Amino acid sequence: MGFLKFLVWTGCAVGLGVFLAIGEIDGRPPMEYVQREWKRHVQPAKVERVKGELRDALDEAKDAVNRTTKQAAAAPRERITNEDRAAIDRIIAQKK
Numbered sequence: 494m495g496f497l498k499f500l501v502w503t504g505c506a507v508g509l510g511v512f513l514a515i516g517e518i519d520g521r522p523p524m525e526y527v528q529r530e531w532k533r534h535v536q537p538a539k540v541e542r543v544k545g546e547l548r549d550a551l552d553e554a555k556d557a558v559n560r561t562t563k564q565a566a567a568a569p570r571e572r573i574t575n576e577d578r579a580a581i582d583r584i585i586a587q588k589k
Contacts, residue, residue: 513523 513527516523518526
């Protein structure tokens with residue numbers, strides 16, 4: 494039953510998309526009406542402000558990632574000398 498509902502809803506969505514793309518209302522496609530209303534009611538300044546805020550947030554996120562990766566790379570690596578390895582091998586051999 495769930496698969497049948499999925500198929501019906503998918504078919505409806507595809508049908509709506511096809512209608513919006515190639516259908517006509519009073520000789521014009523519905524997308525033209527949507528674009529006209531968008532330009533008429535949505536203020537471009539708000540859209541640009543949101544774009545700017547998104548760019549700023551993206552830049553901050555990139556900086557945070559770069560900071561953490563550079564700090565991790567800059568941390569000194571632990572160096573094990575041959576003497577340390579020999580001492581560890583002796584301890585392991587004693588336990589066996």
